[in-house]
Amino acid sequence: MTKRTVLITGGAGFVGANLADSLAGDGHTVIVYDALVRPGVARNLAWLQARHPDRIRSIVADIRDAGPLGEAVAEAGAVFHFAAQVAVTTSLTDPRGDAEVNLIGTLNLLEAMRARARPIPLLFASTNKVYGDLPDIALAREGDAHLPVDPTLRARGIGEDRPLDFHTPYGCSKGAADQYVLDYSRSFGLPTAVFRMSCIYGPRQMGTEDQGWVAHFLIRALEGKAITLYGDGAQVRDILHVRDAVAAYRAALTRIDAIAGRAFNLGGGPRNAVSLLQILDHIAALTGRPVERTLQDWRPGDQRYYVSDTRAVTEALSLGSATEWREGVADLAAWLATERGFRSGHAPLAGAAE
Numbered sequence: 001m002t003k004r005t006v007l008i009t010g011g012a013g014f015v016g017a018n019l020a021d022s023l024a025g026d027g028h029t030v031i032v033y034d035a036l037v038r039p040g041v042a043r044n045l046a047w048l049q050a051r052h053p054d055r056i057r058s059i060v061a062d063i064r065d066a067g068p069l070g071e072a073v074a075e076a077g078a079v080f081h082f083a084a085q086v087a088v089t090t091s092l093t094d095p096r097g098d099a100e101v102n103l104i105g106t107l108n109l110l111e112a113m114r115a116r117a118r119p120i121p122l123l124f125a126s127t128n129k130v131y132g133d134l135p136d137i138a139l140a141r142e143g144d145a146h147l148p149v150d151p152t153l154r155a156r157g158i159g160e161d162r163p164l165d166f167h168t169p170y171g172c173s174k175g176a177a178d179q180y181v182l183d184y185s186r187s188f189g190l191p192t193a194v195f196r197m198s199c200i201y202g203p204r205q206m207g208t209e210d211q212g213w214v215a216h217f218l219i220r221a222l223e224g225k226a227i228t229l230y231g232d233g234a235q236v237r238d239i240l241h242v243r244d245a246v247a248a249y250r251a252a253l254t255r256i257d258a259i260a261g262r263a264f265n266l267g268g269g270p271r272n273a274v275s276l277l278q279i280l281d282h283i284a285a286l287t288g289r290p291v292e293r294t295l296q297d298w299r300p301g302d303q304r305y306y307v308s309d310t311r312a313v314t315e316a317l318s319l320g321s322a323t324e325w326r327e328g329v330a331d332l333a334a335w336l337a338t339e340r341g342f343r344s345g346h347a348p349l350a351g352a353a354e
């Protein structure tokens, strides 16, 4: 059976490149549509092309440019939409640019898909930021972590029934796009589904202070440089290894008829809930030396606690259990050490998986 051609917008980015590698490895032709605006992602594209010379087709173009986007959609049998302005900080300095990429770019994609005679599936990467900074959730500081006082919430995390509360221009642009993607299922019958993602981490992540903080922390630590923590460092996130995110996206495509029109929270869940300070301790153990840090004020929209309730996505997609966070962070540390040649002159990465 011929495998369908898959279009991945933002396919040279961190999540996109991992998904493209998985799909191409499985016999799909993958159209990587990416403007290559994020520093370092051209390396991901070169890596994909070297691994799958016959299966990766690259279109270097902008999601705001409806012409090439429409042509790419016309050739696709399914679409994963990852291209985005990804940083909250950038959205605060350039809200219009952020909206043009994240909202109008998504609308361009939806319109190109609506123009097709037969509908094809669309899976969209949304964000936990659609739920705002959750100011009503009572938290208690326990050791190095802020945790909900409510034991049920602590055990389960935030569900999809949480009211939407867009905060920051990035939250607004991604949240509006999330709603458009769902509505194109309702209004036009497109088979679409949305993943409201928590922090994803793993190989091929070009982490910076503004986005991709697990990789950023590791890069700074491996360079022997200090890390700036915004807030008190006790903020908690449920981190998810990219291999588990890829498994969810692939399962969603297989089951699109059953899940069309739905939004799911996707993260590591309560078992992989960890504070920034706890991650820094783990990184110190991996690199064999403490990580220097400085503290700055909280940034707008920062959630003190966000952990996904993953029961809905796990059930709907029959997902296995997520990679344990210590093991996953060690895996990323090992990849960065090799990729960036950090190993010489530094302490060995204790326990890091090769």
Ligand SMILES: NC(=O)c1ccc[n+]([C@@H]2O[C@H](COP(=O)([O-])OP(=O)(O)OC[C@H]3O[C@@H](n4cnc5c(N)ncnc54)[C@H](O)[C@@H]3O)[C@@H](O)[C@H]2O)c1
Pocket (backbone or CB within 6 Å): 009, 010, 011, 012, 013, 014, 015, 016, 033, 034, 035, 036, 037, 038, 041, 061, 062, 063, 064, 081, 082, 083, 084, 085, 086, 101, 105, 125, 126, 127, 128, 174, 196, 197, 198, 199, 200, 201, 206, 212
């Ligand atoms: N990584 C996470 O933790 C996380 C969490 C929540 C949501 N998300 C969402 O998941 C998606 C993928 O995130 P990622 O971490 O892989 O980010 P990434 O920055 O690595 O990938 C995004 C890609 O989009 C491309 N791009 C940016 N603007 C573009 C434009 N105007 N036209 C075409 N391409 C453009 C970039 O060059 C980059 O390759 C994004 O939509 C992001 O908002 C990510």
